[in-house]
Amino acid sequence: MVPTPTPTPPPTRAPSSVPAPAPTPTPAVRLTLSRLRRIASVTPRGEFLAPPRMTATAVRLLVQVCLVVYLWRGLYANTESSAGLDETQAVGYAVLAVLAGRIRGLDRRAGRDTVIQHLHFGTIVYWYLRPMRPQRYYALRALGDQVYGFGWVLGGYVLCLAAGVVAPPASAEVAAVFAVSMLLGQLVLYYVMMLVDLLCFWTLRNEAALLILVFAQNLLSGVYAPLWYFPDWFITLSAFLPFQATLGVPLSIYVGRIGVGDAFGQMAVQGVWIVLLALLTRRLWDMAGCRVVAQGG
C-alpha cells in the first residue's frame, strides 16, 4: 500500500505549524514582583534608615503596654468580673489593641508621606504622572506598611506571651478563627484609612475634622477600650459603622467574648463592610482624580 503523501502545509502556515515560543512570563513577573517589593518597602526602608525612630517606637510600645496592663489590673483590683470579662480577658484585649494599633500606626508624617501632606505640598501630582494608578500605588504602600507593622505586633505579642501579660488563645480553633477575622479586620481598616485619606482631597483646609474622624475610628473600633464598657446606645450605634469590624471583632474572638460559633456571622459582617468600602473608595478615587489641582503657579 502506497502511503498517502502527507500534504505539505502552505508556506504561509509554516510559522503556525511550529509552535511559537510562548512568551516567557518571567521578566514581566519579575518586574511586577520587584515593583511590588520596592514600593511596599518604602516605609520600612525609611524606618530602618532611621534607628532612633525605631527605638522610639519600641520604647513607646513598651510604655503603652505597661501602662495599659497596670491600668486594667488596677481596675480589676476589687472585682473578679466587669462587663462579663475577667481580668485576664480585659488585660489581654487591651494589650492586643495597643499592639495592633502599631500595624498601621507608622509615622509617615515624619517622612512627608501622608496623603494630606502630599496634597498640601503639591507632590500628589506625581501620583498622577506615573504609569501606575494612584490607588494601586496606595495599596502597595499600605501592604508594605501593614506587613512591616505586623512584624512589630508579632514581636510584641511573643514578648507579652512570655511575660504572661497575654494569655494564648483558648484553642487552635479560636486561634484560626481569630487569624481570619484579624485579616478581614485589617482589610476593613485599610479601606477605612483610605476613606480618611481620600477625604483629604475635599477637606484639605480642615485637618481638625480629619483628626476627629481618626479619633472616632479608634474609639469605635475599640482601640481605647472594649466596646462593651460603653452604653447600649453607643454599642448599637457602632454596630452600624465599620469601625468595630477592624479590631473589636477579632480581639473579642481572641479573648473569648465572641464564641467561635458566633464568629462566622461577625466575619460575614466584616466581609460586607469590605465590599461596601471597596466600592465606595473606588468611586472616590475616580472623583479625587478629577479634583487634583495644585494651587499657586
Add this chain to the structure above:
Amino acid sequence: MNAVIEARGLSKVFHTTVRRPGLGGALRSLVSPERVAKVAVRDVDFRVGKGELLALLGPNGAGKSTTIKMLTGILTPTSGEALVAGVVPHRDRERNAHNIGAVFGQRTQLWWDLPARESFAILRDIYGVPEDRYRERIAEFDGLLELSEFWDTRVRHLSLGQRVRCDLAASLLHDPPVVFLDEPTIGMDVVVKEQVRRFLRHQVEERERTVLLTTHDMTEVARLAERVVLINHGRIVLDGPLQEIRRRFGGTWQIRATLADAADLQEIERQERFAVGDGSCGSDGSGQGRGSVRGDRPDGSAGPGGSAGPGGPFGGQRDLSSLPGFAGIGVLRREGPRVVFGPVGDGAPSVHEALKVVIGRFQVTDLALEENDLEDVMRSAYLSDVPGQGALAPEGSSSSPSSFSSPSSDPSAPSDPSASSDSSSSAAVTSTSQGG
C-alpha cells in the same frame, strides 16, 4: 513643524464658592453658596516641535502652571484639546506617563526618607526600565549633574540644588521624549543653575527631547529658549523668538555719541527733516511702537527731560534709514554735537550692529551704550495689558510671522482679569475650587 506638544483652544475654568461677608452672609452661603467661575487659561494655542525648547513665560498667576498641568494630564481642560506625543494626556494618563517627564519646582517626587538612589530604583521599577538602560542613563546623568556625590544621602538631607538635580534625573530615567519643567531652578545658586542649564541643553540638543519650561529667571530664558510663549491673564500674548519680545515690549538700546564733524550733524539734521516730512517715525500707529524706544530710559519709561517727541510717547524717533546702512536706526535726541541713536521699526539692528554703522559713518569723539536687560523687557511685557493671542510664528509654523490675532472673545467668561488663577506661592493642592 511636526508638533510633539500641541495645545488647541485650551481653556480651564475653575469654579469656586464665594463666602458672603458677615455672620448672616456666612449662614446664607451655607444654605445657598454663591458659585463663581474663574478663568485660569483661555483659548491657548501653541505647538512645540521635536527637539525644541519652549519657554512659557508670564507673571505669577498668569496660567502657566495650569497650562502645564493640562498638558501633563493632571488637569482636564474645560474646553479645547491637548495632544502630547500623540496622546490626549487626561484621557490616557498611564500611556502619557511613559511619554513625559516632569519637574515641578520645589515639589520633589523623591521619597523623603530614602537615599536618592533608592528613589531612582523605585522609579525604574514603576516605569519598567530595563536594568542596562537604567545603568546607562544613571551614568549619563551622573556625568552631567554629579549626582554620585550625594545620591546615597537621604533626600531630606539634600540641599535644594542637589534635590532638584536628582529630580531632573528621576524625571528622565524612563527616557521620555517630552519634558515639562515648572520653574526647575527656583532657589538655586548660580553654579547649580548653570549646571542644570547645561544639562537641559544637552537633553534638547543631543537627546532631541522636547522641553516646555516655565521660569522667572531671564538669564535662563536667554540661555536656553529658542522660542517663548508669553502668557498673561490666562491668554497667550505673544508666541515667537525672544527677539520679538524685546522688540514688542520695549527691549531697546541707545547709543549716545558725541560727533566731531559739523558736516555729520548737518547731515543728520537734513535726514531728520526728511523723516519728519515723510511721517516716518517708527511708530506702527497702534501706540505700541514695535521696536521703538519708549522714552529715554532703557526700561522704557520716560526719564526726566526725556524727549517723548511729537508722535506721543513712542514717536520721538527720526528715522535715518535713507542713510546707507542706517535702516532701523533713528535719532532719539540731539543736543549740539551729542546725538542719541536708537532702534526704529521692525527691522532694527542689534546694538552692536548699530554701533558698527554709527562709528563707520560718523566721526565720534565720545560714546556710551545702553541696552535694556531682559528683566526690564519682561517687566514691561507683564505690566502691559496687551490683549489677545499674538502668534509670531517661528519658522515652519503655519502662522504668519507678523500677525497678532485678537483674542477670541468669550461673552460667558468673566471679564475681570484678576479672575485668572491666584498668585499664591504655596503649593497646596486641593479641590477644583482652587485656582492654579
